[in-house]
Amino acid sequence: MKFETLRIAGLRCLEGVSLTLAPGINVFTGANGAGKTSVLEAAYLLSHGRSFRSGSRDVLLKRGASALSVFAELRMQDGRLHRLGLGRESGRWQARVDGETAATLGALVQSCAVVCFEPGSHALIAGPSEERRRFLDWGLFHVEHSFLLAWRRYQRALKQRNALLRAGGAPPDNLIAPWEAELAQSGEIIDAQRKAYITALSPHIDALAQTTLPELGALNLRYKRGWDEGMDLAEVLAERRYRDASRGHTTVGPHRADFVVSFEHAPLREHLSRGQEKLCALACLIGQAAHHAEARGEWPVVCLDDLASELDRTHQEWVVAQLLDRDIQVLVTGTEVPHALLSAPKTVFHVEQGNVAGLL
Numbered sequence: 542m543k544f545e546t547l548r549i550a551g552l553r554c555l556e557g558v559s560l561t562l563a564p565g566i567n568v569f570t571g572a573n574g575a576g577k578t579s580v581l582e583a584a585y586l587l588s589h590g591r592s593f594r595s596g597s598r599d600v601l602l603k604r605g606a607s608a609l610s611v612f613a614e615l616r617m618q619d620g621r622l623h624r625l626g627l628g629r630e631s632g633r634w635q636a637r638v639d640g641e642t643a644a645t646l647g648a649l650v651q652s653c654a655v656v657c658f659e660p661g662s663h664a665l666i667a668g669p670s671e672e673r674r675r676f677l678d679w680g681l682f683h684v685e686h687s688f689l690l691a692w693r694r695y696q697r698a699l700k701q702r703n704a705l706l707r708a709g710g711a712p713p714d715n716l717i718a719p720w721e722a723e724l725a726q727s728g729e730i731i732d733a734q735r736k737a738y739i740t741a742l743s744p745h746i747d748a749l750a751q752t753t754l755p756e757l758g759a760l761n762l763r764y765k766r767g768w769d770e771g772m773d774l775a776e777v778l779a780e781r782r783y784r785d786a787s788r789g790h791t792t793v794g795p796h797r798a799d800f801v802v803s804f805e806h807a808p809l810r811e812h813l814s815r816g817q818e819k820l821c822a823l824a825c826l827i828g829q830a831a832h833h834a835e836a837r838g839e840w841p842v843v844c845l846d847d848l849a850s851e852l853d854r855t856h857q858e859w860v861v862a863q864l865l866d867r868d869i870q871v872l873v874t875g876t877e878v879p880h881a882l883l884s885a886p887k888t889v890f891h892v893e894q895g896n897v898a899g900l901l
């Protein structure tokens with residue numbers, strides 16, 4: 542899939558930007574604080590419903606502005622053109638897909654796949670488990686459509702069980718048991734789908750890690766499902782009920798899942814340098830994009846924020862080589878065109894104080 546056009550208004554310093562993007566490599570150059578990353582955030586927002594930088598979606602709203610909007614025309618591999626929009630007006634966020642208001646953000650996010658490597662990406666390896674669950678679930682959401690239903694059922698039941706646990710005293714069996722049954726049923730589906738996803742994803746990540754981090758030896762992705770292996774979630778929930786009541790929340794289940802990336806010669810995450818964490822995160826992100834391409838028949842759009850300051854030249858060249866010969870749209874930012882892209886065919890935009898202009 543490829544963005545043909547992108548229109549952005551009221552997002553950070555971008556007031557009224559209208560871009561026609563090239564199907565291959567698009568480079569956004571400009572001084573610090575010019576608005577380059579904000580262009581990538583706009584594309585990412587359509588695909589994830591949030592920014593890749595921390596904070597709530599609302600921080601994207603330009604200071605003093607009352608509305609924000611991002612519109613895109615996205616060309617799919619089979620020739621279909623999707624018109625996508627997400628905006629905030631009068632304090633409400635609303636998504637549009639092909640001229641219709643979308644009932645949920647899910648409909649928008651499902652139509653658009655963007656993966657982004659950015660200065661905070663090492664958190665995928667070294668950050669909290671929430672980052673890794675989000676990574677897994679976003680990928681699964683795009684390749685396994687029944688996942689969203691199970692995930693929603695699980696979130697609803699979790700909220701209800703937690704409310705009963707917080708109500709004080711022992712939760713009455715007739716009230717909590719039905720929610721535990723729902724949690725167990727939807728949780729087992731989520732777990733099975735995540736397990737299968739990791740199994741399918743691993744070879745893609747491993748192949749990339751072998752070429753970019755060969756010194757670390759074989760990669761191992763170990764999935765931790767959030768409760769004891771070999772036990773039914775229903776049993777564990779019932780057994781933990783009173784302990785969970787004293788804590789006021791549910792302490793087991795897929796909402797506590799995680800995965801651990803380790804290497805033959807670096808069995809602990811703490812053995813990786815910051816640069817190796819970044820490269821490992823990059824292998825995960827490009828691996829996820831490659832798996833998406835295998836499962837869906839088309840590559841997601843790939844964003845590389847501040848490429849030149851994140852990776853040394855050898856690894857910049859490595860990532861460019863991974864992307865160049867494939868039918869992938871890439872959006873890259875940098876204070877100048879990264880060295881690895883100097884001789885590559887590309888379209889360059891200059892960003893200055895929130896304005897974006899194409900360079901000849």
Ligand SMILES: Nc1ncnc2c1ncn2[C@@H]1O[C@H](COP(=O)(O)OP(=O)(O)OP(=O)(O)O)[C@@H](O)[C@H]1O
Binds near residue numbers: 576578874
């Ligand atoms: N909510 C906001 N409203 C208005 N301006 C904002 C808001 N949030 C951030 N900014 C400003 O928007 C500008 C764009 O930041 P952005 O991160 O996109 O720049 P950049 O070109 O990627 O910079 P760098 O090279 O330093 O990473 C910055 O000057 C920042 O101060």
